[in-house]
Amino acid sequence: MSDWFAFAWANLPALLHGTVYTLEIWVVAMLGGFVAGWVLAVGRVYGDPISRKLATGYIELIRGTPLLVQMFIVYQGLPQIGIVFSPLVAAMVAIGINTAAYQAEYFRAGIRSVRPGQLAAGRAIGLTYIQTIGHIVLPQAWRIALPQWSNEVIIELKYTSVAFAISVPELMGQAKMIGADSFKYFQIFLVAAMIYLVLVSAVTLLLDVIERRYALRQ
Amino acid sequence: MTGSATQLMRVSHLTKRFGEHTVLDDVSLDVTAGEVKGIIGPSGAGKSTLIRCLNGLEPIDAGEIWLDDTELTARKADMDALRSRIGFVFQDFNLFTHLTVADNLMLGLRRVRGLKRAEAETIARRELDRVGLAEKWRAYPAELSGGQQQRVSIARALAMQPELMLFDEPTSALDPESVGSVLRVMRELVAEGMTMIIVSHEMAFIEAVADDVLFMAEGRVVEEGSARQIFHEAREQRTRGFIDGIAAALVGEADDPGQAR
Numbered sequence A: 001m002s003d004w005f006a007f008a009w010a011n012l013p014a015l016l017h018g019t020v021y022t023l024e025i026w027v028v029a030m031l032g033g034f035v036a037g038w039v040l041a042v043g044r045v046y047g048d049p050i051s052r053k054l055a056t057g058y059i060e061l062i063r064g065t066p067l068l069v070q071m072f073i074v075y076q077g078l079p080q081i082g083i084v085f086s087p088l089v090a091a092m093v094a095i096g097i098n099t100a101a102y103q104a105e106y107f108r109a110g111i112r113s114v115r116p117g118q119l120a121a122g123r124a125i126g127l128t129y130i131q132t133i134g135h136i137v138l139p140q141a142w143r144i145a146l147p148q149w150s151n152e153v154i155i156e157l158k159y160t161s162v163a164f165a166i167s168v169p170e171l172m173g174q175a176k177m178i179g180a181d182s183f184k185y186f187q188i189f190l191v192a193a194m195i196y197l198v199l200v201s202a203v204t205l206l207l208d209v210i211e212r213r214y215a216l217r218q
Numbered sequence B: 001m002t003g004s005a006t007q008l009m010r011v012s013h014l015t016k017r018f019g020e021h022t023v024l025d026d027v028s029l030d031v032t033a034g035e036v037k038g039i040i041g042p043s044g045a046g047k048s049t050l051i052r053c054l055n056g057l058e059p060i061d062a063g064e065i066w067l068d069d070t071e072l073t074a075r076k077a078d079m080d081a082l083r084s085r086i087g088f089v090f091q092d093f094n095l096f097t098h099l100t101v102a103d104n105l106m107l108g109l110r111r112v113r114g115l116k117r118a119e120a121e122t123i124a125r126r127e128l129d130r131v132g133l134a135e136k137w138r139a140y141p142a143e144l145s146g147g148q149q150q151r152v153s154i155a156r157a158l159a160m161q162p163e164l165m166l167f168d169e170p171t172s173a174l175d176p177e178s179v180g181s182v183l184r185v186m187r188e189l190v191a192e193g194m195t196m197i198i199v200s201h202e203m204a205f206i207e208a209v210a211d212d213v214l215f216m217a218e219g220r221v222v223e224e225g226s227a228r229q230i231f232h233e234a235r236e237q238r239t240r241g242f243i244d245g246i247a248a249a250l251v252g253e254a255d256d257p258g259q260a261r
């Protein structure tokens, strides 16, 4: 047991270094996906027929293909047409592209669940259509989408681990390298798993607080 | 404003269809400043559709609607500006659920009227006080009873200082105990000379406050006249049938709506 601790302790700095990459990929991808997700959702609900088709096509395409394939297209496919990303940036872009489609679906469902009377009430006090969407529909859609959105960001936190496949030294990548050097695969992956668990628990707690803050305000 | 005969709203030959279904058929009415107009009629008569048309929440198929000297139905009408001059109270309140009572009242003042926060707050507090809910300033709609929500929604409409208030069955979604508090607020508005169009099944209330009553059925105005005429001396058989039917339904109810409300 003490061996085990010594091994974990000795490799903790490397794993935590990897964790920083994990969090970087996650935060950038989530924020990018958040912005793009809203654009796609609004385009899909309120857009002209062309924007609606484009948004729908994007969402179906991304949801219908594996994240890993998307990541290799970004990292190894795009350079053929002159777009070259570092592994880290490629992972951010690929996971961002991926989560945007899922987030868009949750935001769209949220927009659809806002009661029509809310829109009528906004118009009735003289707000323009755009103002009504911006001040009433989208804030309410966000609150409705929050539980599913929380799920999505937690899932993507774990999915950042696919970045090791394009040699990003994030948490999973570090664990794999240490395992290859020491042959203590079981021990190192267990430590890595525990770090993921701590991250996910912390994020879950944070999101719970946010959800509770909004509970009355749907 | 009471007593002046200024014409505030004029509706002529309004027709509205939903697909093949003609929901409003050649409806005309005039509202003078300070007038209280009651609209009664069976469910499905087109009452809600009519007053939704009056502030442009529903597009119309034919006819004209004028507010003062502006035509709502003109192609280039600035509908948003026109709507902000007309208050609308919904059957199911439709308070903005994600905003506090304060922000419900201030949203239009700030975004439509462009007032600064302090100015908006002064007006909003005054209107909330007027409906007797000053202490609910920071509450969310979900924390209020139905009657309180409806009073806030009246305050929200009043905050825009409308020239005309439209009410679509404002007490139909309320439990009996809350009805009185909403009708009391409306009575005060009547006393202040507010111009109002009220769709309601509260016959005693309509009879007490309305200067003029429209009876509608199947998208048409069957009969229009003073409250006394419609409720006691109706010319049309359909009107009498409707009034008698409602009266019969009320017999045996414990509380006298005329008294309690």
Ligand SMILES: Nc1ncnc2c1ncn2[C@@H]1O[C@H](COP(=O)(O)OP(=O)(O)O)[C@@H](O)[C@H]1O
Pocket (backbone or CB within 6 Å): B018, B023, B041, B042, B043, B044, B045, B046, B047, B048, B049, B050
């Ligand atoms: N959005 C709509 N689409 C189709 N039909 C509608 C719509 N709104 C109302 N109607 C129809 O119009 C008629 C009048 O409805 P409404 O104005 O709500 O009547 P009332 O308020 O007098 O009960 C009804 O037959 C109703 O089914």
Ligand SMILES: [Mg+2]
Pocket (backbone or CB within 6 Å): B047, B048, B049, B169
């Ligand atoms: Mg109705």
